[in-house]
Amino acid sequence: MPHCPNPVELERISDAERRAESRAEWLAGEHRAGNHPTAHVHYDLPGQAFTVVAPKGGASA
Ligand SMILES: [Zn+2]
Structure with missing residues (x-):
């Protein structure tokens, strides 16, 4: 997936949390x-x- 300049952050999940990547996805x-x-x-x-x-x-507007 192409990454984007200056994105708006919606969520932040610490890599220390269990299954952080799955939760993020x-x-x-x-x-x-x-x-x-x-x-x-x-x-x-x-x-x-x-x-x-x-x-x-x-x-979306
Ligand atoms: Zn991106």
């Missing part, structure tokens, strides 16, 4: 079903966390 799916059809997961390497993001302007 699930949350992204929930957002895609809602107001953020382009929501997807990034990994924040310095923050050691998965983030669910939506590209700016990607939310």
